[in-house]
Amino acid sequence: MHDMTACQRGHTLNRQELAADERREKRQILGLSLPAAAIILVLLVIPVGWLFALSFVSNGEIGLANYTRMVEYSAYLSIFSTTILVSLFVTVLCIVLGYPVAYLLGQLPPRLATIGLAFVIVPFWTSILVRTYAWLVILQRQGIVNDALIGIGLIDEPLRLAHNLTGTIIGMTHVMLPFLVLPLYATVRNIDGDLMRAANNMGASPARAFRDVFLPLSMPGLIAGSLLVFILCLGFYVTPQILGGGRVIMVSMKIQQNVQTYFDWGAGSALGVVLLLIVFAIFYLVHRLAGLDRIFAR
Amino acid sequence: MHLPIKLTACAVLALTTAATAQEVTVASWGGSYQAAQSEAMFKPTAKELGITVKEATLSGLADIRLQVRSGAVEWDVVDLGATDCAIGAREGLFEKLDYSVIDAKGIDDKMVNDHWIGVIYYSTVPAWNTKTVKAGPQSWADFWNVKDFPGDRSLRNRPQVMLEMALLADGVAPKDLYPLDVDRAFAKIEELKPNIATWWESGAQSVQLAKDGEVDMIAAWDGRLAAAIADKAAIDFTYNEGLLNADCLAVPKGAPNKELAMKAIAKFVSPEQQAMLTQHISYGPVNVRAFETGLIPEEAQSKINTFPANLEKQIVVDAEWWGENGNRMRERWDSMIQR
Numbered sequence: 001m002h003d004m005t006a007c008q009r010g011h012t013l014n015r016q017e018l019a020a021d022e023r024r025e026k027r028q029i030l031g032l033s034l035p036a037a038a039i040i041l042v043l044l045v046i047p048v049g050w051l052f053a054l055s056f057v058s059n060g061e062i063g064l065a066n067y068t069r070m071v072e073y074s075a076y077l078s079i080f081s082t083t084i085l086v087s088l089f090v091t092v093l094c095i096v097l098g099y100p101v102a103y104l105l106g107q108l109p110p111r112l113a114t115i116g117l118a119f120v121i122v123p124f125w126t127s128i129l130v131r132t133y134a135w136l137v138i139l140q141r142q143g144i145v146n147d148a149l150i151g152i153g154l155i156d157e158p159l160r161l162a163h164n165l166t167g168t169i170i171g172m173t174h175v176m177l178p179f180l181v182l183p184l185y186a187t188v189r190n191i192d193g194d195l196m197r198a199a200n201n202m203g204a205s206p207a208r209a210f211r212d213v214f215l216p217l218s219m220p221g222l223i224a225g226s227l228l229v230f231i232l233c234l235g236f237y238v239t240p241q242i243l244g245g246g247r248v249i250m251v252s253m254k255i256q257q258n259v260q261t262y263f264d265w266g267a268g269s270a271l272g273v274v275l276l277l278i279v280f281a282i283f284y285l286v287h288r289l290a291g292l293d294r295i296f297a298r
Numbered sequence: 299m300h301l302p303i304k305l306t307a308c309a310v311l312a313l314t315t316a317a318t319a320q321e322v323t324v325a326s327w328g329g330s331y332q333a334a335q336s337e338a339m340f341k342p343t344a345k346e347l348g349i350t351v352k353e354a355t356l357s358g359l360a361d362i363r364l365q366v367r368s369g370a371v372e373w374d375v376v377d378l379g380a381t382d383c384a385i386g387a388r389e390g391l392f393e394k395l396d397y398s399v400i401d402a403k404g405i406d407d408k409m410v411n412d413h414w415i416g417v418i419y420y421s422t423v424p425a426w427n428t429k430t431v432k433a434g435p436q437s438w439a440d441f442w443n444v445k446d447f448p449g450d451r452s453l454r455n456r457p458q459v460m461l462e463m464a465l466l467a468d469g470v471a472p473k474d475l476y477p478l479d480v481d482r483a484f485a486k487i488e489e490l491k492p493n494i495a496t497w498w499e500s501g502a503q504s505v506q507l508a509k510d511g512e513v514d515m516i517a518a519w520d521g522r523l524a525a526a527i528a529d530k531a532a533i534d535f536t537y538n539e540g541l542l543n544a545d546c547l548a549v550p551k552g553a554p555n556k557e558l559a560m561k562a563i564a565k566f567v568s569p570e571q572q573a574m575l576t577q578h579i580s581y582g583p584v585n586v587r588a589f590e591t592g593l594i595p596e597e598a599q600s601k602i603n604t605f606p607a608n609l610e611k612q613i614v615v616d617a618e619w620w621g622e623n624g625n626r627m628r629e630r631w632d633s634m635i636q637r
Contacts, residue, residue, distance in 0.1 A: 075633040141450075142511050163496045163512070246455050246497030249636045257632065261360045263367050 048276075055269035066270035076254075083250045084278075086169060086240070087233035091180075093173045094229050095222065098180040102221075105181075106188035113189075120181050128175060132242045135171045136162055139243070163245025171239040179232060180225035187221025223290055231279055251275055320349040322558045326377040328355040329502040330525035334578030335377070342574070343565040349558060357500060358456075359386050362550050366391045371552040374559040375566075381458045383414035383546040384621025393549040399560040404569060404587035408617075409544055415567060416544040418575065419582035421520040421603045421612055422459045425535035427511045435515060437539050438467035442490055449514025450495035452507050453487075457631035458620055459541045460487065462613070463517060466539055472613045480627070484634060497635060508533045520603050521581040537608045543615040544584060576602055 058065035070076040105116045123131065138144050139161035146158040161167055191214060199209035237252040244250075251271055258268035286292060324340060326332040336353060344351040354373055356362070359382040365371045378386065386392055392413040402410045409416030424441045426434035431449060435441040441451070441463075453460050461478055464486035470479070495513050498504040504518040509531040523535050547566060549559045565571055572583035573593035582604030588594065599605050603612070620627075 073633060075636040078637055140510060140512050160495070245495060246499065246635065247494075254636070260364060261628070261632075263360075263363050 051265075051269040052273055054265050055273045057266045058264075066266045067274075069267065070270070070274065079249050079251055079254050080274075082248060083234060083252075086165070086172070086248070086250065087230050087236075089169055090172045090176055090233050091226050091230045093169065094176050094180040095226060097173070098177055098184060098225070099222070102181050102184040102188050102218075105185050106191070117185065120178050120185075123174070124178055128238050129242075131175065132171050132239045135167065135174065135239075135243060139167050139170065162243055163247070165244070165248055167243035167245075168240045168248045171243045172233060172236060175239060176229045176232060179228045183225040183228065184218065184221040187224075188218050191217045219290070220294060223286060227282070227286060230282070234275060234279065320558070321352060322349060322374045322555050322562050323352040323354055323372060324375040324377070324562070325354040325356040325361070325373040327501055329500075329505070330522055331501065331519075331579055331581070334521075334525075334575055334581075337578050338574035339566045339571045342571060343562050346565065347558075347561060349562075351562065358382060359391075362386060362391055362548075363389070366551050369552065371550050371554065373550055374553040374555045375562055376548055376550060377417060377545055378414075378548065379458065380409070380414070380416060380544040380546045380617035381615065381620035381624060383411070383548055384617040385624040386548065387411065387413040388621050391548075391551055393551055393553060393556055393559075395549065395563070396557075396560040400564040400567065402567070404585040405567065406584065406586075409546070409584050411546075414546040414548040415563065416584035417547045417566060418521075418545050418572075418584060419542055419604050420545060421537065421540035421542045422454075422463070422517055423520050423523070423535045423537060423540040424515065425508055425518050425523050425533055426515045427508055427513070428532045428534050430511050430514045434534055434536065436536055438463045439469070441515060441517070442467040442486070444490075444493050447515065450512075451490065451493050452496045452498050452504065452513040452516040452518075453490075453494055454504070454517065455497035455499055455635065457627040458624070459543060459615060460517070460631075461627065462541050462615060463539075464490075466613070472539075475613065476616045476619050478619065478623075480623075480630075484630065487634065505531070505533075521579040524580040524601070537603065537611045540603070540608075540612040541615050542582075542603065542609070542612045544617070545581075 055066050056062055056064065070080075101116075101120065105113045105120075108116060136143075140146075141158045141160070141162075143162070145161060146155075149155045150158065161170070195213050195217070196209050199213045200206070204212065235252050236250060237256065240248045240250045241253060251274075255268045255271045258264045258271065283292065324335075326335055332353065332355065340351040340353060343349075356373075356376060356378075359378060362373070362376055362378075363386070365373065383392075394412055395415060397410075400415065402415065405416060424435045424438065426449075428434075431447070433447075435443070435447050440447055453463075461480065461483035462475060464483040465475060465479060466472065468482060468486045470482075496507060498507060498516070498518075501519055501522050504516060505522050505526045507513050508516045508518060508523070509526055511532070518535075520535065520537070520540065523533055527533050547563050549556060549563070553559055567585055569583075569585050569587035569591050570593065572585040572588035573591045575581065576583060576588070576594050576598065580601045580603065582602050583589075589599070594602075600607065602608070
């Protein structure tokens with residue numbers, strides 16, 4: 001009897017101590033995350049909120065003028081459609097080019113995979129500006145590609161590869177590729193090879209095993225990567241500015257023009273808000289179709 | 299231990315205050331033009347006034363608008379196209395110039411304004427790559443004639459001067475140019491749009507496009523083209539129907555070293571420095587007294603865009619028309635490009 005109560009008392013004491021421990025830990029974690037939260041608040045939430053407020057100010061008056069302008073002028077429609085189409089196209093190209101790379105890296109022994117991965121990451125270390133100008137040199141009318149193609153007699157007239165949509169898409173795809181390969185590789189690496197072997201044992205052809213087993217399992221990585229690429233593309237500035245020859249106008253360039261040329265922060269902010277809403281809409285859509293928590297939980 | 303550090307700190311402090319008091323920052327267009335200005339104007343002025351002339355580069359009126367309206371003015375003197383000066387003056391972006399310090403004698407009245415003063419004449423001319431084009435366009439009508447002069451074109455991504463060019467190509471006589479028939483000009487630009495490979499943004503870029511054969515024909519600035527040709531670039535151009543415009547100097551409102559800026563401008567427009575500039579780049583001096591200094595050799599004179607034989611082929615741009623209509627034109631231009 002005496003022993004029991006001592007034991008029980010010990011239990012309660014233990015529970016109390018544990019609860020106190022837990023509370024302390026929670027406080028510590030909260031304290032640790034406070035600086036990060038403060039930084040996000042000061043550097044992100046407040047400025048974005050400020051820009052959101054500015055987007056309703058036009059010529060010193062409060063109203064929707066900055067938004068109605070986007071509907072009234074056809075230039076805005078074409079800028080938004082260019083932005084979305086270019087982003088979509090680049091995303092698709094990244095999937096087509098990046099999936100085989102990630103697949104291959106996933107099959108390689110770890111040491112070789114690390115070397116392969118280094119090749120994917122190295123371009124990250126070079127300035128985007130340098131890479132874009134390099135593409136200009138490669139793609140221009142008397143650049144390496146055209147000289148080589150003419151040299152081997154494949155074409156007579158140089159192809160128009162730079163200063164237009166083609167150049168923009170090539171340059172952007174190059175810049176964006178690692179953003180697709182890396183998350184995809186992380187997913188592919190964790191797919192159990194036995195599953196494919198099991199499928200083969202059950203009589204599935206390699207193509208069938210890939211389609212029904214590997215592809216669905218790699219989906220979260222593929223969706224995460226594609227989403228990352230598409231959203232980064234929407235706000236892209238440097239590459240279309242340099243490789244587009246003034247003929248490919250994306251939303252970011254119009255924002256820059258509004259702020260820099262016309263000193264119209266309201267108009268620029270409104271474009272930013274619409275871009276942000278498009279991003280939210282895409283997130284929502286992907287969430288409904290695939291479940292964001294599932295994609296990013298991995 | 300502490301004393302030397304304190305001493306150096308003091309010395310550094312003294313040095314920096316001395317430097318800021320005797321410093322003027324000039325922003326211009328970079329490339330061969332600014333290199334020439336640096337040799338002929340900025341360095342001699344620094345020496346003569348015993349000050350430091352710091353250099354910066356700009357890309358147009360928008361930079362000044364941004365600095366003035368956000369109250370963070372970094373530049374004391376800016377070099378702009380006269381059309382932009384006329385626009386900026388209307389927007390109240392500039393300080394009034396002090397003509398008790400600046401001697402405007404020898405400069406055309408049209409180039410001497412309350413808020414800005416001309417500094418050089420430049421001309422926007424038809425140019426071509428001599429490797430890809432055998433017979434270059436001799437007029438803007440030729441430039442627009444894609445049948446007889448096939449090839450890719452490039453125009454500047456601004457309405458200024460491009461509208462004048464389009465009207466001349468469409469057969470408007472130079473004397474009837476102003477006020478510009480805007481609708482007609484835009485229609486003519488739209489006509490050439492499919493053949494415009496690139497809309498150029500900076501002077502350096504325009505020369506690069508012509509030199510590399512990236513485009514076959516380009517409307518660009520004579521001084522930069524001449525500098526590239528002197529550098530053995532395969533480019534040629536003509537003064538026929540060149541559109542003569544001035545670059546101007548102005549002091550952004552709220553410039554940190556306003557008074558010193560006036561003194562520097564006085565030097566920049568003086569006959570001597572105006573004459574010296576022509577030895578580095580073939581832009582025309584706004585101060586005609588430059589020709590009296592004896593600093594411009596006879597054989598060099600014929601290469602200058604304001605030399606009589608060259609001048610008579612060209613048309614002078616009306617800066618005031620642009621001052622009045624510039625911003626409206628820019629918006630229309632942008633929506634034309636972006637459509």
